[in-house]
Each structure stands twice: as structure tokens, then as C-alpha cells.
Amino acid sequence: MTGQSIIDRFTSLLGLKGVVTEKDDIAPWLTDWRGRYHGAAAAILAPASTQQVAAAVALASELGVPLVPQGGNTSMVGGATPPADGNALILSLRRMNRIRNLSPDDNLVICEAGVILSNLHEAAEAVGRRFPLSLGAKGSATIGGLISTNAGGTQVLRHGTMRALVEGIEAILPDGSIFDGLEALKKDNRGYDIKQLLIGAEGTLGIVTAASLRLVPAIAVRAVGWVGVRSPADALTLLRLVEAHLGESVEGFEIIADDGLGHVLSHIPGTRCPIGTRTPWHVLIEVDHADLSEPGPAERLERALTDAFEEGIAVDAAIAANEAQAEAFWRIRESISEAERAQGPALQYDISVPVSHMPAFMVEAATAVEREFPGTTASSFGHLGDGNVHFHVRAPQGTKDGAAWIAMQGQAINAFVHDAVVATGGSISAEHGIGQMKRAELGRLASPARIAALRAIKAAFDPKGIMNPGKLIPRPDES
Amino acid sequence: MTGQSIIDRFTSLLGLKGVVTEKDDIAPWLTDWRGRYHGAAAAILAPASTQQVAAAVALASELGVPLVPQGGNTSMVGGATPPADGNALILSLRRMNRIRNLSPDDNLVICEAGVILSNLHEAAEAVGRRFPLSLGAKGSATIGGLISTNAGGTQVLRHGTMRALVEGIEAILPDGSIFDGLEALKKDNRGYDIKQLLIGAEGTLGIVTAASLRLVPAIAVRAVGWVGVRSPADALTLLRLVEAHLGESVEGFEIIADDGLGHVLSHIPGTRCPIGTRTPWHVLIEVDHADLSEPGPAERLERALTDAFEEGIAVDAAIAANEAQAEAFWRIRESISEAERAQGPALQYDISVPVSHMPAFMVEAATAVEREFPGTTASSFGHLGDGNVHFHVRAPQGTKDGAAWIAMQGQAINAFVHDAVVATGGSISAEHGIGQMKRAELGRLASPARIAALRAIKAAFDPKGIMNPGKLIPRPDES
Numbered sequence: 001m002t003g004q005s006i007i008d009r010f011t012s013l014l015g016l017k018g019v020v021t022e023k024d025d026i027a028p029w030l031t032d033w034r035g036r037y038h039g040a041a042a043a044i045l046a047p048a049s050t051q052q053v054a055a056a057v058a059l060a061s062e063l064g065v066p067l068v069p070q071g072g073n074t075s076m077v078g079g080a081t082p083p084a085d086g087n088a089l090i091l092s093l094r095r096m097n098r099i100r101n102l103s104p105d106d107n108l109v110i111c112e113a114g115v116i117l118s119n120l121h122e123a124a125e126a127v128g129r130r131f132p133l134s135l136g137a138k139g140s141a142t143i144g145g146l147i148s149t150n151a152g153g154t155q156v157l158r159h160g161t162m163r164a165l166v167e168g169i170e171a172i173l174p175d176g177s178i179f180d181g182l183e184a185l186k187k188d189n190r191g192y193d194i195k196q197l198l199i200g201a202e203g204t205l206g207i208v209t210a211a212s213l214r215l216v217p218a219i220a221v222r223a224v225g226w227v228g229v230r231s232p233a234d235a236l237t238l239l240r241l242v243e244a245h246l247g248e249s250v251e252g253f254e255i256i257a258d259d260g261l262g263h264v265l266s267h268i269p270g271t272r273c274p275i276g277t278r279t280p281w282h283v284l285i286e287v288d289h290a291d292l293s294e295p296g297p298a299e300r301l302e303r304a305l306t307d308a309f310e311e312g313i314a315v316d317a318a319i320a321a322n323e324a325q326a327e328a329f330w331r332i333r334e335s336i337s338e339a340e341r342a343q344g345p346a347l348q349y350d351i352s353v354p355v356s357h358m359p360a361f362m363v364e365a366a367t368a369v370e371r372e373f374p375g376t377t378a379s380s381f382g383h384l385g386d387g388n389v390h391f392h393v394r395a396p397q398g399t400k401d402g403a404a405w406i407a408m409q410g411q412a413i414n415a416f417v418h419d420a421v422v423a424t425g426g427s428i429s430a431e432h433g434i435g436q437m438k439r440a441e442l443g444r445l446a447s448p449a450r451i452a453a454l455r456a457i458k459a460a461f462d463p464k465g466i467m468n469p470g471k472l473i474p475r476p477d478e479s
Numbered sequence: 480m481t482g483q484s485i486i487d488r489f490t491s492l493l494g495l496k497g498v499v500t501e502k503d504d505i506a507p508w509l510t511d512w513r514g515r516y517h518g519a520a521a522a523i524l525a526p527a528s529t530q531q532v533a534a535a536v537a538l539a540s541e542l543g544v545p546l547v548p549q550g551g552n553t554s555m556v557g558g559a560t561p562p563a564d565g566n567a568l569i570l571s572l573r574r575m576n577r578i579r580n581l582s583p584d585d586n587l588v589i590c591e592a593g594v595i596l597s598n599l600h601e602a603a604e605a606v607g608r609r610f611p612l613s614l615g616a617k618g619s620a621t622i623g624g625l626i627s628t629n630a631g632g633t634q635v636l637r638h639g640t641m642r643a644l645v646e647g648i649e650a651i652l653p654d655g656s657i658f659d660g661l662e663a664l665k666k667d668n669r670g671y672d673i674k675q676l677l678i679g680a681e682g683t684l685g686i687v688t689a690a691s692l693r694l695v696p697a698i699a700v701r702a703v704g705w706v707g708v709r710s711p712a713d714a715l716t717l718l719r720l721v722e723a724h725l726g727e728s729v730e731g732f733e734i735i736a737d738d739g740l741g742h743v744l745s746h747i748p749g750t751r752c753p754i755g756t757r758t759p760w761h762v763l764i765e766v767d768h769a770d771l772s773e774p775g776p777a778e779r780l781e782r783a784l785t786d787a788f789e790e791g792i793a794v795d796a797a798i799a800a801n802e803a804q805a806e807a808f809w810r811i812r813e814s815i816s817e818a819e820r821a822q823g824p825a826l827q828y829d830i831s832v833p834v835s836h837m838p839a840f841m842v843e844a845a846t847a848v849e850r851e852f853p854g855t856t857a858s859s860f861g862h863l864g865d866g867n868v869h870f871h872v873r874a875p876q877g878t879k880d881g882a883a884w885i886a887m888q889g890q891a892i893n894a895f896v897h898d899a900v901v902a903t904g905g906s907i908s909a910e911h912g913i914g915q916m917k918r919a920e921l922g923r924l925a926s927p928a929r930i931a932a933l934r935a936i937k938a939a940f941d942p943k944g945i946m947n948p949g950k951l952i953p954r955p956d957e958s
Binding site for chain 2: 103105106149150152156161163164173175177178179180181183184185186187188189190191192193194196197199200201202205240244247248290291352353354355356383385386387388425426427428429430431432433434442446447448449450452453454456457459460461472473
């Protein structure tokens with residue numbers, strides 16, 4: 001069958017609006033947003049309903065045409081970029097952008113896959129609720145993509161990753177059948193949890209078309225604090241102390257190395273250090289209350305920090321006096337990546353280790369990298385309570401050609417960092433998934449039992465291999 | 480290969496202590512604890528370590544010998560009873576009963592599969608923590624079985640089912656390979672979540688040998704209240720009101736029909752109604768605090784109930800004045816099943832529906848059953864906040880031979896109740912799993928896409944069909 005006649009078959013199914021073939025319209029979706037992966041596709045399929053997705057997948061299965069599902073195209077690991085061979089079609093879920101049902105009484109919302117995260121935030125706020133997951137790409141990222149990558153963010157400490165917020169899923173399986181699991185049942189033991197399998201599957205087992213998501217009460221009042229500490233170990237002790245005082249109302253607990261703070265102060269206009277003392281490490285804490293009962297979060301955080309001073313854990317501290325200050329504290333945290341980019345070329349790792357190992361890892365892995373690769377500087381920041389480190393290795397000072405440095409050193413540094421992660425029982429992908437970027441490293445480092453299980457599940461669901469080919473599953477030569 | 484030579488092979492692997500062949504020692508484990516299912520097995524394998532389990536599974540795979548994993552043998556659905564053909568061996572995990580690591584700082588415990596739930600409770604209490612899942616069989620049920628059935632209980636409202644408490648799993652896959660996923664990582668996106676697949680798999684995909692489990696702070700103080708209401712709808716309104724006042728500290732919210740309460744008062748010595756008025760429905764509420772901060776849970780519950788009276792939701796209410804009264808309140812709830820048995824023969828259903836549909840279901844399904852099967856009386860009680868109903872259909876008054884009534888009417892009533900559950904978007908198994916008992920009903924009622932997915936996963940993991948045969952997956956003639 002020729003390419004054109006394949007497209008004609010899909011057009012007769014989805015209508016002219018449902019098949020995009022103009023080169024200029026397709027081009028932006030052939031490259032990931034960081035510009036690291038490039039693919040080819042003759043068309044973007046854009047179905048408008050679950051039934052249309054089901055029909056499109058059934059036809060793709062019949063014709064053996066691979067499909068690459070796409071939401072906001074904000075993958076950090078090339079997970080939504082089609083292969084270069086041009087055989088695959090992109091399946092965009094962006095037209096499926098309805099909020100089907102919003103029930104504040106039940107703290108539930110049923111969203112289609114193409115709903116953009118910030119639109120969901122607004123819809124929830126309008127009824128006095130919130131959807132407690134957010135990340136930098138919220139203006140583009142879609143619910144389908146967030147589910148398929150089990151997205152995280154800064155609120156995971158309290159509310160969990162996407163997995164903890166998904167109550168039900170509707171999806172199209174690779175044979176075109178509809179898996180109708182939208183019921184939000186808190187207890188349901190009817191065999192293997194297919195929903196859990198689809199969460200984080202990166203579109204390789206089926207296409208998520210809609211989901212039931214959990215909402216939580218809106219924030220009535222928050223307190224944001226900044227604490228200077230001597231070490232990541234002290235930061236972890238501080239976390240346990242703050243949790244003992246404040247329990248589940250601790251919503252954010254971010255650790256930042258002083259050099260990372262320094263880069264923000266150097267490169268991001270209008271930023272200043274929230275405390276008078278420059279300590280080796282810094283902690284950003286957010287405490288949220290859903291009601292206005294006394295004592296409020298600021299008073300309770302202040303009590304906890306008083307204890308932290310008495311125990312010698314905190315060196316200096318500040319609690320934001322108003323919303324503008326609270327936002328200024330958070331702006332520092334959110335500007336680190338931008339500041340690091342301005343500072344010079346760097347390799348960035350999205351990794352996790354058991355929480356109790358994180359303080360040692362942050363210090364020791366940095367030292368080890370700098371020793372092994374002279375001239376580099378390594379530092380980390382991230383979600384201490386989740387064991388999620390954003391670990392950066394910067395090129396030696398004066399490196400002009402970052403791309404050449406990465407081409408020369410990248411693979412060796414990747415392997416060194418990932419080996420250190422595996423040695424401490426951690427994960428080479430905390431939040432971003434595997435996609436294309438980490439596929440070979442997953443193959444190199446995962447246990448044979450894990451890789452065999454991944455391949456067996458993939459083959460069982462998608463025997464023709466048409467769902468997002470080349471993603472997640474290590475190739476035979478990669479393990 | 481003869482039966483004896485098969486047993487000899489396992490004995491040379493596991494030693495004499497690792498293979499039980501005495502008929503009298505095997506007999507208790509061939510029948511489920513309710514005496515409804517009977518099987519046969521020539522031996523019980525009792526490995527003492529992960530390596531021994533791996534070796535035994537590898538040998539079983541080589542020889543094509545089916546294995547039936549067993550923990551405490553407390554399945555409610557015949558999930559741990561071997562088939563009657565006698566070809567399978569029982570694989571008992573009870574010798575693997577070590578707590579490998581208990582880390583109160585990290586709120587984590589690593590348990591082997593054979594650890595008995597009440598032993599875990601005691602170990603956690605000894606270090607000022609608790610494991611927040613409990614159920615009637617806690618003195619026998621093991622961690623491996625609780626994971627393999629995704630067990631629930633009365634604390635799910637706050638802490639979730641077993642799935643929410645399992646941070647990591649070690650398991651033996653059907654080829655004898657070790658899946659080492661014990662790391663407790665809060666963020667880990669390395670492909671399909673194999674752990675989630677093993678939770679609730681009822682031993683049909685592999686053998687759980689150990690798990691990392693989440694602990695929570697010990698309860699410092701609790702308040703237990705009893706509220707009389709007019710209807711399940713008012714009970715749900717009360718739940719929302721109590722949650723608005725008390726947030727995540729609401730740990731139990733049980734609803735009981737007045738006739739169920741009446742049976743307890745008639746049959747269980749020493750029980751009395753906690754409130755002066757006999758209302759059509761009753762609610763048992765528990766509020767827990769992990770610290771002694773003021774206001775305490777009793778004062779906060781009282782404020783919430785004052786609002787409930789003002790809004791006309793509560794008819795009468797009592798808050799336990801001391802621990803003895805609190806235990807007396809809970810004893811009523813925990814005695815319902817026993818009282819119902821004393822009342823006469825009944826069919827009991829473990830089902831769930833979306834929370835918002837539960838009030839209507841509790842009333843309408845009971846009416847419909849009584850109309851369809853004249854003489855029966857139906858009533859329900861259970862975990863309102865989880866949408867989990869324990870629905871009972873009692874035989875007509877004066878029925879002498881309960882077994883004969885069940886043989887005559889059971890299948891028709893089962894189908895009627897399950898159809899009503901499916902019509903409201905619910906699950907025919909909320910807590911107990913499928914096992915042997917609900918396999919045919921799952922086949923009759925689940926969507927083709929769900930059944931195909933279950934079968935595909937089973938075939939992918941266990942192509943020889945040696946893991947807990949006859950459980951969970953509907954047979955070809957059952958769908």
C-alpha cells in the first residue's frame with residue numbers, strides 16, 4: 001500500500017480535519033522541544049473522540065502502521081518524536097480537550113487526554129478545588145502525556161506523582177479495543193491493575209484517551225520559608241523535624257546547593273538571597289493549609305524552625321512576610337535551570353535514590369565526578385523528600401563548544417553518574433521516563449528479570465509493535 | 480516423572496525441612512478456612528530464603544509442576560486452595576518470616592512474605608510507628624498474601640489499600656528469576672511498573688518474597704463517635720462535613736443499617752446501642768491525631784457534629800468518653816458478620832461502587848433484591864468513604880437448610896446483585912479478589928478488552944501456566 005493510499009484510508013475514517021498533511025503544519029511536531037531528536041512522519045492524525053481514536057488504532061493495526069502518540073510534545077527524553085524512517089504517523093490527542101465532568105463534591109474530574117494542565121488547574125480553581133500536580137511545561141503538557149510519563153513535580157512529597165492522582169483510565173489498546181476503566185473506585189480487586197500498567201507506559205501499550213483524576217481542597221493560606229543549613233544531612237534532619245511538627249501539610253521541601261543559588265543571583269535579574277548568611281546548602285519549605293484554623297501555617301512553621309535553631313540544624317532562616325516574598329523565594333528555585341544554562345554547558349541528570357541515601361549521594365557523587373573528570377564541577381538540587389536529585393555536571397570553565405564537549409565526554413559521564421545511582425539502589429529516571437534518550441542505559445543497567453518483564457508485557461499488548469516504536473524498551477543490542 | 484521422584488528433586492533442593500509430605504501436616508492447607516473449597520497436593524514446599532524460592536520455582540518450571548503459593552490461607556475466594564487434580568504442590572512462604580530491616584526514621588520496614596500482619600503491627604509499635612492496615616484475619620494473614628490480594632480494611636479511607644503502602648517488592652518470576660525491586664523510591668519512571676502488576680495478582684504472575692512497606696506515626700490520641708442518621712445520603716453528607724472540619728485525620732467512617740445493629744444487639748452479649756434513638760442508619764467515625772496538639776480530636780469531632788446537628792444531618796450522636804467506650808463502639812461494627820451468621824443463612828457480597836452512587840445503591844439494590852426474591856431480606860454495611868459495601872442477602876425467615884437454599888438460589892442472586900453492581904459502574908470484587916469463587920462471574924461481566932488484557936499478561940509472564948492455576952483468569956468457557 002502506498003503512503004498516499006494509507007493516508008486516504010485514515011482520512012475516510014477521521015475526515016479532513018482529522019488528518020494533517022501540510023508539511024509546515026507537521027514540521028514543529030517532528031522535533032522534541034529541546035531540539036535533540038528529529039523524526040519524520042507523512043501525517044498527523046487528530047481524532048476528536050474516543051471512538052475515532054479506537055477506529056484509527058484498529059486501522060493502524062490492520063495496515064501495520066506505527067503510531068506515535070503526542071500531547072504537548074514536552075518530553076525531556078525524546079518520548080514523543082517519531083522515528084526517522086518516516087513509517088510512523090503521529091497521533092495527536094490535542095483535539096480531545098474536553099473536561100467531561102467536574103464534580104467538586106466527589107473531588108473528581110474526568111478529563112480527556114488533550115486537556116492542557118494549566119486549563120485543568122483553572123477549571124479546578126473555579127470550583128474551589130485544585131489539581132495538585134504542576135511543572136514548568138504546564139502551559140503545553142497534556143493530561144494524556146502526564147499520565148503516560150507518570151509526571152512528578154514539586155508537590156509529590158504530599159500528593160504523590162500522577163500515579164497517585166489517577167483514579168480511572170479510558171484507553172485504546174493496540175488492537176483498537178476500548179479499555180473502559182474510568183470508574184473511580186477506591187477498592188477494586190478484579191485482577192491485574194491495567195490502569196497502573198498504562199500509567200508511565202509512554203504510549204507503548206496503548207493510547208490514553210481520558211482519565212478520572214483526584215482533586216484536593218484549594219489552598220486557603222500558605223507559609224513559605226527559606227533555611228540555611230550546613231549539609232544535606234542536616235537538611236534531611238530538618239525535613240523530619242518539620243514533618244513531626246506539621247505532618248501532611250508540608251507540601252514542598254526543596255534543597256539547593258549554594259553554588260546553584262549563586263548562579264541564580266548572578267544571572268537572574270532581581271533575585272536576592274532570602275537570608276543574610278550564605279550557608280553551604282539551602283532549603284525551601286512550603287506549608288499549606290486548606291482552612292483558616294489557628295495556628296496558621298506561618299506560626300506553625302516558625303515553631304518548627306525555633307526547634308531547628310535550638311537543635312543546631314538551622315543556621316539562618318526567613319519566613320516570607322507576604323505573597324510577593326513567597327513568590328520571590330520560589331522564583332529562585334524555579335530559575336535554577338535557566339541560570340545553570342547561562343552559566344555554561346552542562347549535563348543534567350534526572351535521577352532518584354532512597355531518601356535516606358540522598359544526603360551522602362549529593363556530596364559523594366559530586367566529589368567522585370569532579371575527581372574522575374578533572375575540570376568539571378558537579379552540583380545538585382531537588383526534591384529532598386522524594387529522593388529526587390537534579391544532578392548537574394558542568395563543563396570545565398572556559399569550554400567554548402558545549403556540543404563538542406558533550407560529544408567527547410557525555411557518554412562516559414552518563415555511565416559514571418548512572419553507575420553511582422545504581423550502586424546506591426536508585427533509578428536512572430526519576431520523573432522524565434526513558435523515551436529514546438535513556439533506552440540504551442536502561443538496557444545496560446536494569447536486571448535481566450526487569451528487562452524480560454518489560455519485553456514480555458510489550459509483546460503481549462502490542463505483538464505488531466505499532467505503539468510508539470523505539471521508545472522505552474531496550475533493543476536486543478542494548479542489553 | 481513419578482510423583483515421588485518429583486518430590487525427591489525438590490527435597491534435594493530444599494532439604495527435609497523444606498518439603499512437607501506427611502498427610503496430616505498437609506491436610507489443613509488443602510481446604511480454605513471457610514471450608515468451601517477442597518484441593519489435593521502431594522507436598523508442601525517450604526523454602527526458607529529468596530534463593531530457595533527462586534530455585535524451587537526454576538525447578539517447577541523445568542518439570543512443569545504447578546505451584547500454589549500460600550501465606551496464612553485466609554483467602555475469602557478460594558485463592559490459595561490447590562486444584563483437586565493433585566498435580567500442584569503448595570508453596571508455603573511461612574518460613575520466610577523475618578523482618579529484614581525496620582527504619583523508623585525513614586518510616587520504612589522491609590518484611591519477608593511470611594511475616595504475619597499482627598507481628599508487623601507489634602514490631603512497628605515497638606519503635607513508635609504503625610503499619611496502618613488491619614483486618615479480621617490479622618493473626619494469620621501474611622504480608623505476601625496481603626500484597627497478592629491488595630488487601631483493604633477499615634483504614635483505607637485515610638491510608639489506602641495495600642497498594643498504597645507497598646514501596647518496593649522482591650519477587651520470583653515464573654522462570655525462577657529474581658525481580659529485585661525492594662528499593663523504596665518515591666519517583667521511579669523506568670518503564671512499566673512491575674511492582675504494581677504483582678500487587679493483587681493473587682500469585683498468578685510470580686511469588687512475592689519480600690516487600691518494603693510504608694509506616695506512619697503512631698496514634699497519640701483518638702476520638703470515636705457514633706451518629707444516628709436518616710439515610711445513606713445523609714451519611715455521605717456527614718462524611719463530607721466531617722472531612723471539611725477534620726481533613727486527613729478522619730481514619731474510619733463506617734455505615735451500618737439499623738437492622739444490622741439490631742442483629743448485633745440480639746446475638747452478641749454485652750453490646751448496647753451507643754445512642755438513645757434508634758435511627759434507620761448509623762455511622763461510626765474515628766478521628767486520629769499523631770500528636771497531642773490542641774484542639775484534640777474529640778473537641779474537633781464535637782465541633783463538626785454540632786454543625787451536623789445544626790444542618791439537620793445528625794439525629795443523635797455520642798462521642799466515646801474513654802478507650803473502653805471507643806472499643807465498645809468498634810466491637811459493634813466488628814461483630815456484624817458474626818451476628819449475621821447467628822441470624823440465619825445469608826449470601827454475602829464484597830462489592831464496591833463509586834462513592835457518590837453508594838447511598839442510592841444501598842437502598843435501591845436491597846429493595847430490588849427483596850422484590851425479585853420474595854422472602855429474602857437484604858441489607859448492607861461498610862466503608863462509605865471507600866464506596867465499599869458489604870451487601871448481605873438473608874434467606875427467607877424459617878429457612879432450615881441454608882446450604883440447600885444457596886444451592887437453589889445462590890447463582891441467580893449472585894448474578895442479580897453483580898448485574899446491579901456493574902450497572903452502577905462498580906466492581907464485583909472490592910477487597911477479596913477473584914480466586915476461584917468469582918472467576919466465572921468476572922468472565923461473564925468484564926469487558927472483552929479487560930479479559931484479553933488479563934489473559935495476555937498471564938500468558939506473557941507464565942507461558943507454562945504453573946503459577947496458581949485456576950485462579951483469577953476466566954477459563955475459555957467462562958467468557
